[in-house]
Amino acid sequence: MSKKDFAKKILMKFFIIVTQINVAMFILGMLYDRNKSFGYEAFIFPIIYGIMSIIPMLVTYSKRELSIRAMIIRKIFQLFLLELILISFVMINGVFETKVIIPLAISVLIIGVFVYIISWILDNNEAQRLSLKLEEYQKKFEKDVWN
Amino acid sequence: MKVSIEKISREKEQEVLIRCHEVNGEVLEIAKFVKATQEGIEVFYEQGMKVIPLLDIYYVEAVDNHVFVYSKRDVYEIKMRLYEFEQLYGERQFFRCSKAVIVNLLKIKSLKPALNGRFLAVLQNGENVIIARKYVSDFKVKLHGGVQNE
Numbered sequence: 258m259s260k261k262d263f264a265k266k267i268l269m270k271f272f273i274i275v276t277q278i279n280v281a282m283f284i285l286g287m288l289y290d291r292n293k294s295f296g297y298e299a300f301i302f303p304i305i306y307g308i309m310s311i312i313p314m315l316v317t318y319s320k321r322e323l324s325i326r327a328m329i330i331r332k333i334f335q336l337f338l339l340e341l342i343l344i345s346f347v348m349i350n351g352v353f354e355t356k357v358i359i360p361l362a363i364s365v366l367i368i369g370v371f372v373y374i375i376s377w378i379l380d381n382n383e384a385q386r387l388s389l390k391l392e393e394y395q396k397k398f399e400k401d402v403w404n
Numbered sequence: 405m406k407v408s409i410e411k412i413s414r415e416k417e418q419e420v421l422i423r424c425h426e427v428n429g430e431v432l433e434i435a436k437f438v439k440a441t442q443e444g445i446e447v448f449y450e451q452g453m454k455v456i457p458l459l460d461i462y463y464v465e466a467v468d469n470h471v472f473v474y475s476k477r478d479v480y481e482i483k484m485r486l487y488e489f490e491q492l493y494g495e496r497q498f499f500r501c502s503k504a505v506i507v508n509l510l511k512i513k514s515l516k517p518a519l520n521g522r523f524l525a526v527l528q529n530g531e532n533v534i535i536a537r538k539y540v541s542d543f544k545v546k547l548h549g550g551v552q553n554e
Contacts, residue, residue, distance in 0.1 A: 258503075258538065317520065322502050322534045328519045380517030387523065388515045390547040395510055397549075398497055 263318050267311055275307035309346065313338040336369040447473060447480035456480065462527050464489055464498070464506040476529045499546050501525065502536040509546070 258266075282303065286293060313335045323331065340362055347361060412418070420438045424431045444455040460475045466486040473480050482489070490500050497509045511527050518524040521537035535543055 258536070262538070321504070322522070322536055324534075325518050325524060328522075332519065377517055377519070380519075380521070380523070384515045384517050384523055387544070387547065390544075391509065391512060391515065394547045394549075398510060 258318070258320070260318075260320075267314060270314065271307050271311050274310045275303045278303040278306050309342050312342060332373065336366065339369065340365050445473070445482060447482055449478070449480045458493065458496075459508075459510070461498075461508050462511045462529060462531065463508060463533050466504045474531070499539075499543060501539050501543065502534055505533050507533050507535075 316335050316338060317328070317331050319327075319331075343365055344358055344362060347358060352358070422431055422434060443458045445458060445461070447454060447456050456473070456475060462474045462476065464471060464473050464482075464486065466472075471482050471484060471486050471489065473482055484492075486500075486504065486506060490498070490506055494500065494506070498506050499509050501507045507525055507527075511529075512525045513528045514526045515535075516524045516526065518534055521540065523535040523540065523543075525533045525535055527533065
């Protein structure tokens with residue numbers, strides 16, 4: 258993928274994430290703390306969270322197509338980086354207790370692995386479906402070659 | 405089955421004639437083989453130059469301003485750019501599966517997931533090529549015979 262295409266992809270994801278964070282903050286705020294007041298600094302937080310979310314995605318960039326093994330290594334590194342960013346964010350906000358940090362780390366790991374597994378299952382189903390389509394294509398091509 | 409070869413002058417058209425008692429599977433296979441080997445491409449290798457049938461090509465790859473074609477066991481260089489090969493043969497069984505690779509769809513044995521929305525095409529000779537995420541939708545269109553949303 259070219260740098261330009263990758264940058265466009267990351268930028269699109271950034272705006273989607275920031276919008277979703279805004280919507281989530283609105284819904285949760287209206288449900289649990291309807292009367293809270295904020296200063297203008299509150300508007301920067303979704304953007305900060307958005308940037309934090311896309312930083313781990315940067316490690317998957319490659320000019321050439323990566324092998325499956327290389328992609329797995331990058332995905333592991335991406336998950337590790339995500340863990341690091343989230344835990345750092347929690348610590349910057351003054352939380353150092355292991356009873357908070359360890360469950361956070363474990364839950365991020367579980368969610369991350371779960372997302373990869375679901376994604377792989379969906380892709381595997383798609384691959385099987387495409388394999389059948391490919392077989393039909395090959396049979397049709399052979400039939401057409403000598404008609 | 406008796407096999408005869410008759411050399412003719414250049415003025416006459418080359419022809420393969422199969423004389424048979426019955427048009428059976430064997431005869432059809434021979435006819436199919438001859439038809440399929442008609443089209444070839446000029447390739448270069450250490451010993452010189454030759455023409456190989458298009459059907460023998462598994463995939464084509466561009467590496468460092470050179471373009472290579474891969475057959476079942478051999479690798480040859482061709483004197484054209486990847487986009488030129490795609491323009492010439494892309495309407496047939498050849499498909500651009502990534503920025504640097506064109507694969508022969510007839511040589512793909514199976515498909516597997518390859519993370520990040522990509523697929524791994526396992527070829528009949530055991531090699532693998534990646535179908536990049538950007539090209540997956542075009543791949544689906546190609547398999548549907550060029551018709552979208554089937």
